[in-house]
Amino acid sequence: MINCLILDDEPNAVKLLEDHILKVPFLVLKQKCYDAFEAIAYLKQEQVDLIFMDINMPQMSGLELAAQLPKNQCIIFTTAYSSYALEGYEYNAIDYLLKPITFKRFIHAIEKVRNYVLVDRKIVTDTSKERHSDHYIFVKSGKQYIKLDYQCILYFEAQKEYVTVVSTDRQILVYKRMKQLEAELPDFFIRIHNSFIVNIKHLDRIVDNQAVIGQTKIPISNSYRDQFLSLIAKHIL
Structure with a gap:
């Protein structure tokens, strides 16, 4: 399973992503946030595999928030402006989805995430076993x-x-x-x-x-x- 968080200040955009997620059996929507500070509060207590993050938001942009997250956090940026794409990839984003997001394009991005998360979990599991064998x-x-x-x-x-x-x-x-x-x-x-x-x-x-x-x-x-x-x-x- 891949646990997800949606961060977007537009309710219609959140609803579309939620509908896409519900169609994919191995995706689990853990939280919907409508501003960056709400997301920060949630992520202080919980961890998710994937964040769908809008770039253009008031108070704090998705790019500003991404700069504060761990480098291994899996992010898919979403925005209505294609001009943000290059800057988004500088934050190690897995993919960049241009609104309105079609289900076909959504699935293409999710397959990238699935490969990334599976590899990352194997590394974490192997590392944990090594640590537990030591004192x-x-x-x-x-x-x-x-x-x-x-x-x-x-x-x-x-x-x-x-x-x-x-x-x-x-x-x-x-x-x-x-x-x-x-x-x-x-x-x-x-x-x-x-x-x-x-x-x-x-x-x-x-x-x-x-x-x-x-x-x-x-x-x-x-x-x-x-x-x-x-x-x-x-x-x-």
Whole structure:
């Protein structure tokens, strides 16, 4: 499956893309956004494989938003102006669709995306397996790559579009999405809140709706509570 987000300030354009997506079995529409800031808010919490992004929007253009996204984010630009095409490709766009978008042209673009996403997922999966077989990870912070043992990491905390890695002796701010990070970590790291992933090996106790690691109390949200407590239940005497 390929998860999609539509970003366009024109409701009719959104509706046309939604209709095209619904006709393709392996496409899943996760969110419709009508301005760049709405999309930014959603992407801080969730990850999608593909963004259909209008270029000409008020306040922040699609090109300005694309410049802020990770370079591996899969984007198809949509616009009524062919003059934007060359500039759009500078942001590693998979394709460029000129409005009104025909279903035939839509499918042609989707086939490009399908090949790209399948290759990218294979790379991510293989990389994750390699990481899990080791006992450490290299964390990129600025121009440095800092080696950390998994056992020394206490928890991860989301800070807008960044994540703070809190270990036994330091804190490191890295550019990473929580959802992507969650998929890459070993099984003893578990997400208990939109903003927190904890190392269960360092968990001292659970008090009410809080996980306690040392002197730090971390909230357990309702969204992750059942999953977290089911894991804890396996270790209760």
